Amino acid sequence: MRTLVAATMLALILAAGTRAAPAGEPAPGFVSTRGAEIVAPDGAPLRLRGINLGNWLVPEGYMFGFRDATAPWQIRQVIKELAGPEADTAFWRAWAEAFVTQDDLRFIRQAGMNVLRVPFDYRQFTPEEYPDVWVEDGFRLLDRLVEWSAREGLLVILDMHAAPCGQSGHNMDNSYGFPHLFTDEACIRRTAEVWRRIAAHYRDVPTVIGYDLLNEPLPEQEGNDPFTPMLVRVYETVVAAIRTVDPNHLVFLSGINAASDFSIFANTALDRKAVYEFHFYVAAPEERALEKYLRFRAAHDVPILMGEAGENTDEWVRAYREILDRHGIGWTFWTYKKLDSRSCMRTYAPPPHWDAVVAYQGLAGLTLTDRRKRRPPPEAVRAALDGLLGRVRFGATTENRGFVEALRIDP
Incomplete structure (x- = not known):
């Protein structure tokens, strides 16, 4: 697969050699950086504009209509209680196959x-x-996605949303309510080793343009301040591990406070191919909201990327996208596909009996014995899960035209 992808160069990054290079020596044919720009292999500026594949490999409760079971492990616990562990395993394997197909990437x-x-x-x-x-099979889904992306003319950024021990303590990192990554050296070493193995696997694949090392580390909340100085050291450790096997790919580094604060990056010499990433959800889409990131880019002459924004109206998305474009900032909005939502590119309706599953996950405060008394019938659970798998497939979803149009670049 890797040979095929390496041979199938995207039109965007031009046909170029993809020979293996010794560690420390970049190979030709890869996206790189030049000052404050991300550049294609031919040296032309490359403006990234894309979408996140949220809820594919890292489920989040709100995208299933859940309010209590929010982290992936909690969502799986609900399905295990309702359908059993074997059915849970089968469901998530089928989910991974159904959620993203080549038809989705073509769209x-x-x-x-x-x-x-x-x-x-x-x-x-x-x-x-x-x-x-x-x-070893862990690469199968990503390899297939990368191959499809190459065929469709898409680049790929790999984002570690859930790191060993948890980098945020929030639901999206699939941890246990605390950023234990920063309390245990073993967790840091493990994070570095996971990234080293990923980098070794994709080192010669130009469709993958880079590695987003930690999603939204250390959100702004009580108790996180002592860990803030450690984040740069974690980045240094992970980047060093990656560079032992892969000199070719970009590394994307997010700031603290839900990727909103670059103050930890006083020293921007972390890597010559680093891109600094921020996320933006809450504030109004105004020019002043970008000022601190523009100042950072100008002061350090480094590229920046808006890695997540959205969960808002089409008008908000369009306004913010236009501001980013005016300032030459690449972006990947959140997110591609969600259940019963307008704030995504495609959506799908809840299947029959899904309301019973949603009601059951809301019983988290009860004992397991009490929850058993209120669980829906097994046949309803099976129908709900099978129905969800059917409706998440591309052909069963519908386009949110307003959201899609809000992301289109004006001619």
């Missing part, structure tokens, strides 16, 4: 996107309880 490209940001959980490559065990 994304035709909508004007040129890059995918792909959230993943480190457990895809190594079980949480067995740090010395590596799952």
Whole structure:
């Protein structure tokens, strides 16, 4: 697969050699940086504009209509209680197959996107309880996505949304309510090793343009301040591990406070191919909201990327996208596909009996014994899960035309 992708160069990054290079020596044919720009292999500026594949490999409760079961492990617990562990495993395997197909990627490209940001959980490559065990099949889904992306003319950013021990303590990192990554050296070493293995796998694949090392580390909340100085050291450790095997790819570095604060990056010599990433959700889409990032870019002469924004009206998305474009900032909006939502590129309706599943996950405050008394019938659970798998497929989803049009670049 890697040979095929390496041979299938995107039109965007031009046909170029993809020979293997010794560690420390960049190979030709890869996206790079030049001052404050991200550049294609021919040296031309490359403006990234794309979408996140949220809820594919890292489920989030709100995208299923859940309010109580929000982290991936909590969502799986609900399905295990309702359908059993074997059915849970089968469901998530089928979900991964159904959620993203080549038809989805073709639609994304035709909508004007040129890059995918792909959230993943480190457990895809190594079980949480067995740090010395590596799952070779963990690359299968990503390899297929990368191959499809090459065919459709899309680039790929790999985003570690869920790092060993948790980098945020929030639901999206699939942890246990605290950023334990910063309390245990073993967690840091494991994070570096996961990225080293990923980099070794994709080092010669130009469709993958870079590695987003930690999604939204250290959000602004009580108790996180002591860990802030450690984040740069974690980045240094991970980047060093990547560079032992891969000199070719970009590394994307997010700031603290939900990727909104670059103050930790006083020293921007972390890597010559680093891109600094911010996220933006809450404030109004105004020019002044970008000022601190523009100042950072100008002061340090480094590229920046808007990695996540959205969860808002079409008008908000359009206004913010236009501001980013005016200032030459690449972007990957959140997100591609969601259940019963307007704030995404495609949506799908809840299947029959899904309301019963949603009601059950809301019983988290009860004992398991009490929840058993109120669980829906097994046949309803099976119908709901099968129905969801059917409706998430591309042909069963519908386009949110307003959202898609809000992301289109004006001619």
